[in-house]
Amino acid sequence: MMVMAVVNLKGGSSKTTSSAFLAHALAERGGGDVLLVDADPQGSAARWASLAEWELPVIELAHRDLHRRLPGIVGDRYSTIVIDTPPMEDHRxxxxxxxxxxxxxxxxxxPTMIELDRLPPVWSALDEVAAVREAPPAVAALLTRTVPRAASTGVVRDVVVSGGxxxxxAMVPRRExxxxxxxxxxVVGPHYRAVAEELLTLGAAA
Ligand SMILES: Nc1ncnc2c1ncn2[C@@H]1O[C@H](COP(=O)(O)OP(=O)(O)OP(=O)(O)O)[C@@H](O)[C@H]1O
Ligand SMILES: [Mg+2]
Incomplete structure (x- = not known):
């Protein structure tokens, strides 16, 4: 079973949108059952699922001991689990x-300077997590709401990479x-399909 978490410090950074499309891309790809865990107390992903009557299963689990509860709740029914999280600044x-x-x-x-500036607390939290785990998770930034030919995309990518x-x-463009x-x-398109493939590869190598 592979568990993928979608995180950021701030609200409105496309966590829920990315979690929803990623989970559906993984489900369409096949190779096992996919579950979306809504760990945001706001319950946006769960609400989306009920509004749109998704076939994809969603459970709400907005708890600080999610990592302890999850295995007992899901058992071995799912090949892949995607966790949509709340803003870290509100629910660390x-x-x-x-x-x-x-x-x-x-x-x-x-890929904007303001969002780049908000990354260090996320890296610190991940360092904290790595320190208490035998095998730390594989981590990658996902650039979303990119604009074609904007120089900022390359600049932000380089800054993140040069920070180690x-x-x-794969990137997700800003689209209506x-x-x-x-x-x-x-409706899954090529962007999140590519994101899903890359994250699966990362997870398999971790
Ligand atoms: N690729 C995209 N192109 C255009 N708009 C996008 C894209 N991705 C997300 N959005 C929009 O950005 C806004 C924030 O997205 P979303 O709700 O997914 O963020 P979030 O990080 O889950 O927010 P919150 O922390 O409040 O839960 C939404 O209005 C969403 O429709
Ligand atoms: Mg959200």
Whole structure:
């Protein structure tokens, strides 16, 4: 079983959108059952699932001991679990717990200086988690809401990489279809398909 957590310090950094599309991309890819865990007390992912009547199963588990509870709740029914988390600045305990449960952590951000500036607390939290785990999770930044040909995308990628962190090759452009996706059935395109493949590869190598 592979567990992927989608995290960031701030709200509105496309965690829920990415979790939803990633989980659906993994499910469409086949090779086992996929579960989305909504660890945000706001319950946006669970609400989206019920509004759109997803076939993909979603459970709500917004707890600071998620990493202890999850194995007992899911058993061995799922091949892959995606955890949507709340903003770390509001619910640090829950996000740390999701990081402790995960084999792969995706840190979503738009390629802007302001979002770049908010990454250090996330790296610190991941260092904390790595210190208490035998096998720390594989970690990668996921650039979302990118704009075609914007120089900032390359700049932000280089800064993250030069800080010693991984950035996925796959990126998700800013699109109206993603902005309006909430509450509707999820139609997976090439972007999140590529994100899913890369995260699976990272997880397998970790
Ligand atoms: N690729 C994209 N293109 C355009 N808009 C996007 C994209 N990804 C996300 N959005 C929009 O950005 C906003 C924030 O996204 P989302 O709700 O997924 O973030 P979040 O990190 O889960 O927020 P919160 O911390 O409040 O749960 C939403 O309005 C969403 O539709
Ligand atoms: Mg959210």
């Amino acid at each position: 305990g829950i996000v740390i717990s999701a990081m402790r449960a995960a084999g792969v952590v995706a840190v979503t951000l738009a 962190h991984r950035v996925l090759d 279809s993603y902005a309006q996706a909430y509450g509707a059935p999820v």
